Amino acid sequence: MNLDVRIHGRGGQGVVTAAELLSMAAFDQGLHAQALPTFGSERTGAPVMASCRISDRPIRSHDPISRPDVVVVQDSTLLRDPAVLGGLADAGTVVVNTSRTLADLVASGVVVGPAQRWVTIPASDLARRLLGRPLPNTALVGAVAAITGLVGPESVGSAIRRRFATLDPKVADANVSLAEQARELVTAGDRGSESVA
Amino acid sequence: MLRQLEGSRAVAETVARCRPHVVAAYPISPQTHIVEALSDLVAAGQLAPCQYLLVESEFGALSACIGASAAGARAYTATSSQGLLFMAEALPNASGLGLPMVMTVANRALGAPINIWNDHSDAMSQRDAGWLILFASSNQEAVDLHVQAFALAERLSLPVMVCMDGFVLTHAVEEIDVPDQAQVDAYLPAFRPRQQLDPDDPVTIGAMVGPEAFTEVKYLMAQRQLRALDVVTEVADTFATAFGRDSGGLLRPYRTEDADVVVVAQGSVLGSLADVVDDLRETGVAAGALGVTCYRPWPWDAVRRALLGIPRVIVVNRAVAVGSGSILGQDVRLSAPAGTTVSDVVLGLGGRPVTRDGLRRLVLDVLAGRLDGEALTYYDVDRERVAVELARELGDAAPTSGARP
Numbered sequence: 185m186n187l188d189v190r191i192h193g194r195g196g197q198g199v200v201t202a203a204e205l206l207s208m209a210a211f212d213q214g215l216h217a218q219a220l221p222t223f224g225s226e227r228t229g230a231p232v233m234a235s236c237r238i239s240d241r242p243i244r245s246h247d248p249i250s251r252p253d254v255v256v257v258q259d260s261t262l263l264r265d266p267a268v269l270g271g272l273a274d275a276g277t278v279v280v281n282t283s284r285t286l287a288d289l290v291a292s293g294v295v296v297g298p299a300q301r302w303v304t305i306p307a308s309d310l311a312r313r314l315l316g317r318p319l320p321n322t323a324l325v326g327a328v329a330a331i332t333g334l335v336g337p338e339s340v341g342s343a344i345r346r347r348f349a350t351l352d353p354k355v356a357d358a359n360v361s362l363a364e365q366a367r368e369l370v371t372a373g374d375r376g377s378e379s380v381a
Numbered sequence: 382m383l384r385q386l387e388g389s390r391a392v393a394e395t396v397a398r399c400r401p402h403v404v405a406a407y408p409i410s411p412q413t414h415i416v417e418a419l420s421d422l423v424a425a426g427q428l429a430p431c432q433y434l435l436v437e438s439e440f441g442a443l444s445a446c447i448g449a450s451a452a453g454a455r456a457y458t459a460t461s462s463q464g465l466l467f468m469a470e471a472l473p474n475a476s477g478l479g480l481p482m483v484m485t486v487a488n489r490a491l492g493a494p495i496n497i498w499n500d501h502s503d504a505m506s507q508r509d510a511g512w513l514i515l516f517a518s519s520n521q522e523a524v525d526l527h528v529q530a531f532a533l534a535e536r537l538s539l540p541v542m543v544c545m546d547g548f549v550l551t552h553a554v555e556e557i558d559v560p561d562q563a564q565v566d567a568y569l570p571a572f573r574p575r576q577q578l579d580p581d582d583p584v585t586i587g588a589m590v591g592p593e594a595f596t597e598v599k600y601l602m603a604q605r606q607l608r609a610l611d612v613v614t615e616v617a618d619t620f621a622t623a624f625g626r627d628s629g630g631l632l633r634p635y636r637t638e639d640a641d642v643v644v645v646a647q648g649s650v651l652g653s654l655a656d657v658v659d660d661l662r663e664t665g666v667a668a669g670a671l672g673v674t675c676y677r678p679w680p681w682d683a684v685r686r687a688l689l690g691i692p693r694v695i696v697v698n699r700a701v702a703v704g705s706g707s708i709l710g711q712d713v714r715l716s717a718p719a720g721t722t723v724s725d726v727v728l729g730l731g732g733r734p735v736t737r738d739g740l741r742r743l744v745l746d747v748l749a750g751r752l753d754g755e756a757l758t759y760y761d762v763d764r765e766r767v768a769v770e771l772a773r774e775l776g777d778a779a780p781t782s783g784a785r786p
Contacts, residue, residue: 222548
């Protein structure tokens with residue numbers, strides 16, 4: 185079993201942290217995992233990419249993920265860059281942070297492959313409500329964990345608590361709730377492409 | 382115990398468990414997380430007794446380590462890229478004076494143009510500085526090599542550089558077993574300096590040596606480096622016994638038995654190569670990989686033996702000698718047995734990813750003879766782009782009769 189998740193976002197959105205959290209949660213689950221950031225010159229707002237590999241076998245490669253099973257898009261404006269979906273499997277999954285519906289995205293020119301599964305989730309809106317800031321990463325980690333079914337909510341929660349251990353405990357609490365809310369939204373949805381809100 | 386953590390963090394914790402008395406470093410990407418973590422450990426009292434020196438530069442960092450080591454302290458520093466070059470003046474002093482210390486190089490390209498990403502230009506540029514140079518193929522090996530490096534440095538009374546790929550390893554979060562304190566204490570004896578500055582027993586370390594003895598001193602240094610080859614192997618063996626993990630040593634062969642083609646490389650690309658070798662073997666291509674863990678001293682005999690009977694060898698160079706050619710490739714060519722054809726390839730400069738697809742294509746291209754006749758192939762260069770620029774440069778350089786296009 186191999187699951188390759190590629191996360192695209194912008195500097196300041198916690199792209200690297202999202203990959204790290206997912207890898208920590210998978211490790212807790214007894215799987216092998218690797219989070220690999222691809223850094224640019226770090227600037228807030230610049231496109232950032234991170235890879236997370238999850239496998240039932242030890243992971244030896246350290247190259248960036250070129251054929252992802254799942255692409256997470258933390259900022260939907262990045263979908264204008266064809267490289268964001270580059271190498272995605274025909275039956276791959278795309279998780280987009282947006283308050284727009286999938287139909288709306290398609291109407292604005294986003295091309296959805298016939299066998300692909302797309303999930304839109306208003307992660308920034310959820311974060312604004314729970315964290316007071318539009319930081320979508322923990323919601324998206326919760327969503328990906330639920331969609332792939334490889335990582336349970338306890339592992340996600342535990343990873344968030346460990347990663348944010350040096351901050352005010354309220355930060356971890358709010359992020360755990362955020363990941364949980366995203367999980368519930370995704371779980372309540374259909375199996376095909378969908379918009380959850 | 383395996384934990385999911387960042388490579389830099391794992392290396393910092395490992396270095397701390399080796400109990401250095403002095404850590405002197407200047408932050409530079411992508412080394413920064415290592416020295417930040419060490420500074421936190423010292424500040425929190427979790428690494429004691431240890432003095433963390435805030436220095437004004439890399440030159441200051443290495444100079445402080447030289448002073449500390451000469452005074453009998455276990456010393457550690459870390460750097461990258463131009464930071465290593467800023468140490469260049471002091472590097473041969475540490476080795477020439479026979480002062481043991483350990484330095485992590487989080488490998489990064491050299492500017493200009495400025496580039497923060499990974500290749501091996503920094504460490505390779507200092508290959509002749511008299512340090513032992515070890516390359517980690519994974520974060521686990523990076524951790525293990527640091528423990529071995531302190532043992533090696535102090536046994537040989539020589540400085541040791543541990544290279545790990547910047548960002549690719551330093552910033553990767555993965556499962557790593559950081560040896561626990563009791564294990565490291567049992568493996569690594571307390572530092573007993575071979576020579577030591579002591580006000581109560583004054584000696585001079587680093588006196589001037591004139592033409593009457595300089596050649597002999599250099600000859601003995603060279604011999605000492607070559608003798609270190611046996612010690613590198615011994616230290617890896619005792620490490621394997623103590624920690625139950627096979628790490629370090631001179632070379633890391635992977636499925637080279639009966640191989641028709643072997644790819645020689647250093648650093649994290651070896652992980653991807655292992656995957657590519659497995660894939661190729663499944664499709665009937667007898668490929669293998671040979672990791673060079675110990676780059677200096679160069680393991681002549683071990684490389685020759687490892688390549689004996691291998692018809693084709695591909696060397697992946699992650700640094701170039703401008704105006705000359707390859708660096709690692711030249712060493713491999715000199716060690717390759719007669720009858721072995723060496724293809725010298727440059728890949729992954731300045732952070733360009735070395736992918737499994739690319740490595741697989743490379744092996745198949747070499748086997749199909751598509752690289753034959755090329756002394757050095759820039760395998761991942763954008764040929765169209767450089768052709769346009771080259772044409773323009775040559776046009777500029779050509780004598781013109783006034784009018785320019």
